[in-house]
Amino acid sequence: MTELQHIAITPHLTFDALVEGDVGAPMVLLLHGFAESMHCWRAQLEALADAGYRAVAPSQRGYSPGARPDPRDASNYHIDRLVEDAMAIAASCGYGERRFHLAGHDWGGSIAWALADRFAERLASLTVLSRPHPNAFNRALPMLDGDQAYRSRHHTAFLEPDAGEKLLADDAKQLRERLAAAGVPESAIAQHLAVLGNRDAMEAALTWYRARGAIRTPLGPIRVPTLYIWGDADETVGRMAAEGTADFVAAPYRFEALAGVGHFAGEQAPDRVNELMLPHLAAFPV
Known part of the structure; x- marks a missing residue:
């Protein structure tokens, strides 16, 4: 049964987390x-x-x-802090000296790519949904067809000072419509907005974008066995960036393009994602 836990990594940073599975099992x-x-x-x-x-x-x-430092200081939300959080959460869960499996979607994918670049020896496997390797994204962004630049236009909008106010306007109508159009169930949308649908959380979430800026920092080749799942109806990531990710993984690599699936594959096509993830993890035990 899934449990809600509170994971403290410092006296001032405590994370809400959903946890399921036996204590001591591979994480x-x-x-x-x-x-x-x-x-x-x-x-x-x-x-x-x-x-x-x-x-x-x-x-x-x-x-x-419980883990919401002041978003007026964007350095509190730099990707280095997010990577450090992930490693500290693993340690707090009892895996500080053990390898573990890592999965990330969207921004979580960006963090996962960076963590795999820096801590390859700590990971048994990597699974990323939607978000391409940063080098593949950076290569696709300025292409003359403008496809990836157009798909990523919301990143620039999120840097505006009134972005949070706009996203929360009219009971978060813009977010609700975007998530629903991408196949996220209504019950899941309500759960997400119970977390994110308030000014403090939204401003902190947007500070991730403001701390990074419009361009992702280039990384080296990934040396962790990687599964990359991309839906070909993803409005934010084009085919050039998705397929180009293969050029930046120097380890066993599998790319799966899901026909008709959008940005939120884990919620739109959960059974298919599970069918891909489980054999990948089993092939690379801790």
């Missing part, structure tokens, strides 16, 4: 993106626990009320 750390929360992994938590894993899905920095 899978699951990192969510925007505009979601720990709840985006509910289907994967159950499947992973049934397969013998300890699955941990935190609401990350800014999303968890």
Whole structure:
């Protein structure tokens, strides 16, 4: 059964997390993106626990009320801090000296790529949904067809000072419509907005974008066995960036393009995502 836990990594940083599976079993750390929360992994938590894993899905920095430093200082939300959080959460769960599996979606994918670049020796496997390797994204962004630049136009909008106010206007209508159009169930949308649908959480979440800026920092080749899942109806990531990710993984690599699936594959097509993840993790035990 999925439990809500509170994971403290410092006296001032305590993360809400959904946890399922036996204590001491191989861990899978699951990192969510925007505009979601720990709840985006509910289907994967159950499947992973049934397969013998300890699955941990935190609401990350800014999303968890107990881990929300002042967003007026963007350095509090730099990707380095987000990577450090993930490693500290793993340690707090008892895996500080053990390898574990890592999965990330959207912004959680960006964090997962960076963590795999810096801490390859700590990871048994990497699974990323939607978000391409940063180098593949950076290569696709200035292409003359403008496809990726157009798909990523919302990143620039999120840097505006009134972005949070606009996203929360009219009972978060814009977010609700975007998530629903991408196949996220209404019940899941309500769960995400219970976490994110307030001014403090939204401003913190948007500070992730403001701390990074419009361009992702280039990384080296990934040396962790990687599964990359992309839906070909993803409005934010084009085919060039998705397929180009293969050029930046120097380890066993599998790319799966899901026909008709959008940005939120874990919620739109949970059974298919589980069917891909479980054999990948089993092939690369801790």
